[in-house]
Amino acid sequence: MSATIYDIAREAGVSIATVSRVFNNANNVSPKTRDKVLSIAESAGYHPYAMAQALARKKSKLITVIVPVISNHFFMEVLAGIQDKIAEYDYDLNIYNVRITEDIDKQIEYLIKRGVADGYLLISIHLNDNQWSCIKKLHDNIILIDEYHHDFDSVSVDSVEGAYLATQHLIDLGYERIAMITALMDSKPADDRIRGYSRALQDAGRIVDSRLIVSGKHYSRDGFTERNGYEAMCQILDMHDVPDACFCSSDIQAMGAMKAMNDRGVSIPIMGFDDLRFSEFLGLTSMKQPMYDMGWLALEKLFQRIDDNEIDISHTIFSPELVVRSSSQITEPTKI
Amino acid sequence: MSATIYDIAREAGVSIATVSRVFNNANNVSPKTRDKVLSIAESAGYHPYAMAQALARKKSKLITVIVPVISNHFFMEVLAGIQDKIAEYDYDLNIYNVRITEDIDKQIEYLIKRGVADGYLLISIHLNDNQWSCIKKLHDNIILIDEYHHDFDSVSVDSVEGAYLATQHLIDLGYERIAMITALMDSKPADDRIRGYSRALQDAGRIVDSRLIVSGKHYSRDGFTERNGYEAMCQILDMHDVPDACFCSSDIQAMGAMKAMNDRGVSIPIMGFDDLRFSEFLGLTSMKQPMYDMGWLALEKLFQRIDDNEIDISHTIFSPELVVRSSSQITEPTKI
DNA sequence: CTGAAAGCGCTTACAG
DNA sequence: CTGAAAGCGCTTACAG
Numbered sequence: 001m002s003a004t005i006y007d008i009a010r011e012a013g014v015s016i017a018t019v020s021r022v023f024n025n026a027n028n029v030s031p032k033t034r035d036k037v038l039s040i041a042e043s044a045g046y047h048p049y050a051m052a053q054a055l056a057r058k059k060s061k062l063i064t065v066i067v068p069v070i071s072n073h074f075f076m077e078v079l080a081g082i083q084d085k086i087a088e089y090d091y092d093l094n095i096y097n098v099r100i101t102e103d104i105d106k107q108i109e110y111l112i113k114r115g116v117a118d119g120y121l122l123i124s125i126h127l128n129d130n131q132w133s134c135i136k137k138l139h140d141n142i143i144l145i146d147e148y149h150h151d152f153d154s155v156s157v158d159s160v161e162g163a164y165l166a167t168q169h170l171i172d173l174g175y176e177r178i179a180m181i182t183a184l185m186d187s188k189p190a191d192d193r194i195r196g197y198s199r200a201l202q203d204a205g206r207i208v209d210s211r212l213i214v215s216g217k218h219y220s221r222d223g224f225t226e227r228n229g230y231e232a233m234c235q236i237l238d239m240h241d242v243p244d245a246c247f248c249s250s251d252i253q254a255m256g257a258m259k260a261m262n263d264r265g266v267s268i269p270i271m272g273f274d275d276l277r278f279s280e281f282l283g284l285t286s287m288k289q290p291m292y293d294m295g296w297l298a299l300e301k302l303f304q305r306i307d308d309n310e311i312d313i314s315h316t317i318f319s320p321e322l323v324v325r326s327s328s329q330i331t332e333p334t335k336i
Numbered sequence: 337m338s339a340t341i342y343d344i345a346r347e348a349g350v351s352i353a354t355v356s357r358v359f360n361n362a363n364n365v366s367p368k369t370r371d372k373v374l375s376i377a378e379s380a381g382y383h384p385y386a387m388a389q390a391l392a393r394k395k396s397k398l399i400t401v402i403v404p405v406i407s408n409h410f411f412m413e414v415l416a417g418i419q420d421k422i423a424e425y426d427y428d429l430n431i432y433n434v435r436i437t438e439d440i441d442k443q444i445e446y447l448i449k450r451g452v453a454d455g456y457l458l459i460s461i462h463l464n465d466n467q468w469s470c471i472k473k474l475h476d477n478i479i480l481i482d483e484y485h486h487d488f489d490s491v492s493v494d495s496v497e498g499a500y501l502a503t504q505h506l507i508d509l510g511y512e513r514i515a516m517i518t519a520l521m522d523s524k525p526a527d528d529r530i531r532g533y534s535r536a537l538q539d540a541g542r543i544v545d546s547r548l549i550v551s552g553k554h555y556s557r558d559g560f561t562e563r564n565g566y567e568a569m570c571q572i573l574d575m576h577d578v579p580d581a582c583f584c585s586s587d588i589q590a591m592g593a594m595k596a597m598n599d600r601g602v603s604i605p606i607m608g609f610d611d612l613r614f615s616e617f618l619g620l621t622s623m624k625q626p627m628y629d630m631g632w633l634a635l636e637k638l639f640q641r642i643d644d645n646e647i648d649i650s651h652t653i654f655s656p657e658l659v660v661r662s663s664s665q666i667t668e669p670t671k672i
Numbered sequence: 673c674t675g676a677a678a679g680c681g682c683t684t685a686c687a688g
Numbered sequence: 689c690t691g692a693a694a695g696c697g698c699t700t701a702c703a704g
Contacts, residue, residue, distance in 0.1 A: 045449065048450070050450045051390040051391050051396060052391050055387050055388050055391055060387060070412065071415065076407045076408075077407055079406050079407065092452075093430070095429055095431050096428070097419055110383075113381065113383040114385070116385075116387060116428075226616070230617065255614055255618075256617050258617075259618075259619070278562055280562070281566065281591050281594075281595040282591075
């Protein structure tokens with residue numbers, strides 16, 4: 001085992017309290033003792049044991065991130081923002097993924113009850129009111145990312161509005177028969193985007209034809225996959241009256257859809273949702289979500305709340321921003 | 337504060353030792369007391385405090401992953417494998433990213449000295465012998481992913497061989513002037529791939545022309561970006577004697593390169609390296625790295641070592657596998 | 673099967 | 689500026 005505070009204290013001829021003070025940057029230590037302790041600690045390779053500090057302080061200096069899927073572009077970018085922000089503080093990061101099953105709230109409850117973290121960041125976790133109020137009782141410092149609930153601080157994106165704007169873009173371009181590629185219907189983002197799409201169509205005085213809202217049959221990752229987009233586009237191209245444009249619920253699906261069009265040797269204008277890094281290189285029109293900023297901001301909110309739990313609950317809702325590229329144009333269709 | 341073991345013991349009329357035993361699944365507790373303790377704990381919402389357990393047991397049940405860049409496809413897939421494997425055990429996951437600077441070994445030393453984890457997974461960390469031997473002294477349970485050093489268990493991929501096979505594929509297809517898109521020269525994967533490329537050319541009796549090994553000027557993420565690939569391909573297409581094929585050091589660069597060709601309205605056969613999920617949908621020929629399996633296997637090795645530190649050091653080196661798609665074919669060039 | 677007690681490595685009033 | 693001591697919430701021989 002490595003050196004403890006006792007070893008250092010003995011060697012330095014001081015009490016363990018003094019050693020502790022040195023490492024806690026207390027100002028009430030004479031420079032002489034401080035230097036002595038520091039040099040002995042240095043040569044012993046001593047460093048305070050985080051677990052013991054956590055127990056004595058009743059603060060773990062740990063932030064826990066809870067997320068359903070790790071290997072996912074959205075999460076990856078959000079996490080990058082979190083990492084960059086946490087680097088400013090003396091906190092560590094813990095990551096758990098929960099399975100999206102019936103008992104997802106129980107899994108979260110379990111994680112929080114073990115009580116290791118000073119704060120929690122819940123990403124893309126969608127629960128009902130009842131479940132949220134149970135979670136609320138578990139801990140004061142919980143921030144929601146990509147989800148809204150009035151009882152928690154949150155950072156999210158208005159998916160419905162994003163889908164509305166996306167569809168409007170296609171309408172503005174003059175397309176008449178606009179299809180939509182969706183994902184697992186139960187999933188909140190899929191549902192939100194269908195609502196935005198439908199509303200935009202209605203506001204333009206058009207009829208929503210549910211046969212034009214299609215999905216592939218593969219629902220891994222809730223259907224937000226290249227494969228699902230590929231299958232969906234095949235269905236669209238097989239229709240008797242082929243749509244003249246397509247709004248995809250995600251860029252990853254749009255990528256599959258582009259491949260399908262390329263394989264078939266046909267092409268209709270399409271657009272995606274998310275604006276992933278590579279979308280620029282696909283020439284894919286998309287709705288930009290500020291993923292990095294969302295992670296960054298959520299962590300800032302969390303630290304504020306850890307600092308003072310009396311502050312008002314705050315919600316930040318970003319509006320997705322239309323990024324026009326070639327894929328939605330009819331003049332120069334983008335092919336894979 | 338939530339309930340402690342004392343509260344439960346008092347209510348149940350037993351000692352704290354007994355409560356502890358119940359939660360440690362000890363078999364030496366009568367069913368009657370066990371049930372009583374459990375039901376009281378249940379209604380009190382009690383759960384052992386992980387930090388205190390760690391201190392008392394001198395085991396944290398924590399695994400720490402140290403990685404240079406989080407938002408990266410390679411890491412994302414490796415992490416997915418780690419997550420799936422760790423779910424089988426009663427361990428938690430901690431993630432730190434270190435900055436790739438001169439003092440990267442000091443950063444790692446600091447992280448390990450704080451001594452919170454039972455084991456460490458170092459991903460894509462490349463150090464020199466001297467630095468590795470310092471790290472070796474810090475902890476018994478350290479596994480390397482995407483790096484090889486004889487003193488540590490490791491799981492890696494033979495990048496040199498991968499690049500060799502890739503280049504050979506292009507040679508076999510009959511291309512005469514094969515360019516290569518590289519990245520930051522100091523980076524190990526970039527260097528490895530140049531070596532494999534060069535060796536393959538030499539073994540085929542060709543001359544390695546360093547002017548055909550190009551990179552863009554943007555070195556964020558060590559140049560493994562779409563943008564870098566885009567710039568590099570522009571340079572290639574600007575050559576007087578345009579190459580008739582191109583090997584890209586990564587799929588992400590290949591994506592940028594495809595976009596560049598598309599923008600210029602020209603196309604030469606290309607291939608990448610990594611075989612990311614979306615590469616199938618780009619029709620991109622690539623060298624497959626078993627990223628998910630690497631994470632999975634590394635964690636398995638780590639648990640074995642935690643279990644018994646006397647076992648021999650083991651190295652697993654995967655050979656990247658050629659995945660042929662349309663992009664390397666001349667007949668049906670793939671365009672973005 | 674159960675309890676009393678020591679110990680894990682640290683922090684932090686309290687007293688001087 | 690410094691030390692003695694209690695305490696953080698748990699585990700685990702040891703004794704019965």
